[in-house]
Each structure stands twice: as structure tokens, then as C-alpha cells.
Amino acid sequence: MTALLDVSELHVALGRGRKRTEILHGVDLTVAPGEIVGLIGETGSGKTTLARAVLGLVQAQSGTVAIDGREVTGLRGGALRAFRRSGTVQYIFQDPLRSLDPERTVFDTLVEGLVVRGRAELQDAALGVAQLVSLPLDLLPKYPGELSGGQRQRVAIARAIAVDPRLLICDEPVSALDASTRITILELLLRLRESRDIGVLLITHDLGSLGGVADRVVVLYHGRVVETGTTEEIFLAPRHPYTRLLVTSVPSIRDEEPPDPELRRALRDEVRGLAATSADSADIPQITGA
């Protein structure tokens, strides 16, 4: 099966002149249609830069990003605008209030990306996606400010779905939500990948939240993929020291004893050692499973 998203040997540098810094040092990542891939990394690891490169918002130094077999890395000008306008890739942000236009009703938000065909057709489209995300129809005439956090995130997802994307990039989609709302949004993502065969790249700093959601996990550390594997492999048998540090840091209600501080301290020191050397060499070991 060809990958829906295929990132290969991607190098991205940001900044100008002497301040130019390489953020991504040769990243490989794939997402198949209908697959949910978790991208995990701490603040500053490069996960948002990677997402922006997939959207064509930042230029790659080298390497490729291909979507549905079509390379988007080299697109410029009109071709790039056409790619963005096609809606193939849609982005869901952590804080939907900031990504929704406060002066646009839910209805107008849902249909804004559709090529105008006629009132009746727009109505059908809006009702269709609203139902798909279980958004109560009486919310359609309301403004984002009148909705709860979970409802807003549903609107953001519905708007993204309305243009029939192939790939959804979700950047911390549930971090700002309450536990029970979080569940309904994650269940919605699971449903969408089933019914629409959409690929999802789920970006988060919270490794624990990927359990039961992601099929595979990609661990990004200092601009490099240090480990990939199925969610079970990563959670139950992590191999890279950074992944092991992450897994032993997540508190669990099933632990008899709190995680061993000594083990974590040893892992932390090991990982810090890796970070110190990573600035001038590419020696962070990479581990690839599944």
C-alpha cells in the first residue's frame, strides 16, 4: 500500500543568516490511509515544524514530503496555493477558539471552504458534516463564543472534514479539554478514520494520551525520529532511552508502586548526554520497529 503521507530524509532549517538553525535533521515518517499515527515529542523537538513542512508552510532544505504520491516539497507560488486550496491536508489546532472566526456563525464556518454551488447544496453539506461529528443542529446559527470547548473542537473538525481531506493533522487536539470531552473527540477521530479512510497525524507532548487512539507512534527528539513502533510496542517495550524516560514518567493508576525515581534519573542523565552531543553530530541512535 502506498503511503498517504511519505516524509523522507526531511531537513528543515529556520531563521536567517547566522541565526539559521537546523530544526529537523533528516526525518522519515509515513501515514497510510485510515491510519492514526501519533507524533510525540517535547516542547522544541520539532513536531510543529514538521507539521508546517507537510502543509508547505516552511521550505525544506532537503528531503521530500509526498502526499498521495505527489511531492509537495518543491511547490511554489500558484502550484502551492492550489495544493493548499485543494484541502487535501487539513489542520486542527489545540485551541479552536483561536482558529475559528469569532464573527462567523457555525454554519458559515462549516461551508467556508466549499466551492459555492447553491444554497441548498451548502445546507446539505453543512448538515452532513455537523451530523458526522455529532454537532447538535441548533448550534449552526451560533457564534464560536457561544459554544463550549468540546463543541468548538467539533466545529473545527467538521470544517476540516467538509472539504474532504485525505490527511488530518491534529496538533494537541484534546489537551485543552476536560476528560469526558476528550473522550468524545478521540472517539470522533476513530470514527472518521473508519468511515472516511482519512489518515491522521496526531501531534502531542502527552505520550499517554495516544493509548487506544494511535496505531503507531513516532518519537521525535531534538529534530530526529529516535523510535517508531506500534503503540503497544512503544508503551510496553520501549527501547530508546528517551522513549523509556517518557513511558516511565507517565503516572498510571495500575502501578502498585510509583515509578522508580532512580531508574528515571539514570535515563534522564543518559538522555541529557544524547542531547548534549546532538548539536554537532548525528549520533542519536535510532530505533525502528514495526
Added chain:
Amino acid sequence: MSVSPDSATAVRAAADAAGESGRETLLSVRGLRVSVADGSEVVHGVDLDIPRGSAVGLVGESGSGKTLTCRAVLGLLPVGVEVTGGEISLRGTELTALPAAKRARLRGTDLAAVFQDPASYLNPSITVGAQLAEVLRVKIGLARRAARYRAVELLHAMGLRRPTHVYSQYPFELSGGMLQRVLIAMSITAEPELLIADEATTALDVTVQAEVLELLTELRRDRGLTLMIVSHDLAVISQMCDTVHVFRDGSIVEAGPTRRVLRVPRHPYTRELIENHERFGIDRVRKQRSQQ
């Protein structure tokens, strides 16, 4: 009024827990009621017992009343929100009857708190060291130079590497985890007996959360600090607390030793919270493995 049928058992369970450990009760909350400006009650008669040296968890979703309960204990309710019934006593001293100035004096020296967003409790234009030193001068009357010396010591004790460097930095120059350590240092300067941590690690990366939780555990072990941990995350409570109180809609629906409550929940709402917790997340994967 929604006193749940389980609240009587809950009180007993908490009392048993305190009794078993044989520890003296540091803080006792009885029948606490809190109402907002329009007169509607949001906390409906909460009972809590916190034995000295223990770690007690308050868990529940947003709006369940756990934070208002803490703020009532601290005497820091928002404007228009007030205690309309019940008692809060610290080592036998009734707090609700105390004048505001006396209560303010208790904060820092007897009870202290850290919250979710550390940056918002610091002045952005003053170095963190100077702000910590100010607390040392005001709360325990140290002279300028001694306060500076003690502040660096405290930053070091909080696990901050290069404490003298951190001392001279501004809040924006520090990460969330470092700022929370600075706030914890401030909160314990005057050696309070009770530290309330209200979602103190919620906004942090997991590895940083683990470090801050470790720091709190060390403070409890080494200084005998009593902890009241407020969190929506059952796993954090599970890791940190001896006893847990489950809040829902302004009432405690279940309380007891953490392990018992999480393994054999008695109230349907507690069961629902646990099911939700295990629906997604690392605990789901661990549960699947244990069932295989």
C-alpha cells in the same frame, strides 16, 4: 441539595484512614458550603480530614468544587464567592471566624499553595531570585543578604541546576517546570505544614511533571510537609496520595484509601471516572496486557 447516599460512608472511610495511621488531624473541614454571588450554592457540605504528614487527593472534573474547596481553605475565594456554612479548622483553630489580616498571616507560614500556571503568579519584570528573597524577608524577616543566600539555597534544594544563575533570571527565561519549582520554593520558605497543589503539574510535559511530583514527594518525606493534591488526573492522585476524595457537582461522592477507591470503587461516578481514564491512554494498553 444533593447529599449523596454515599457521603456518610465516605466520611467514615476518611475517618478510618486517619485513625488507622494514628496521625493527628492537621486540617479538618466539616460541612463546608460555598455560594456564588447570585446565591446559588456550589459546594454542598464537604467533609475532609487531613492527617499530619499525609498526602490527600481531591479528584473530579472541572466545576466539581475541588478548587473552590481549596480556595475556601486558603481563604482566597474569588470576589462574590463566599463560605456560607461549615467549619475549617487547622490544628483546632477555626479559620472561618478569623479576621482577614490574621488569615493572610497564616498563608505561607501555616498553609501554602501552588497552582496550574506558575508564570501568572510572578512579576514578569523582576528576577525570580529577587521575588523569592522578598518572600524570605517579609515572611521570616531575613536581612537582605541572608535572604539572598537562603534563596539560592532553596533554588538548589528544589533541584534547579545552577541556582545562582536561575536567581538572576526573569520569569520568561525559565521553562514551565523551572517556574513551578520556583513557586514551590516560595510556597515553602516559611515552612508551612500544609501545601496545596492545585493542578500544579497539569500544564507540564510528562517528564517534567514526573520531576515536580518527585520533588513534592521528597518534601513530604524530608520535611514532613502535608500535601493536598488537587487533580483531574486519577493517575497523578494514584501515584501521590494515601487517601482520595472524589468530587462531583460540589459534593464528595466517595472517599477512602486511594488503592481501595481505585480498585474497588463503590460509587458509580468513581467507576465512571476510572472507566473514562482507561478508555484512552497508557492505562488502556496496560489493562489490555493484564487481561491477556
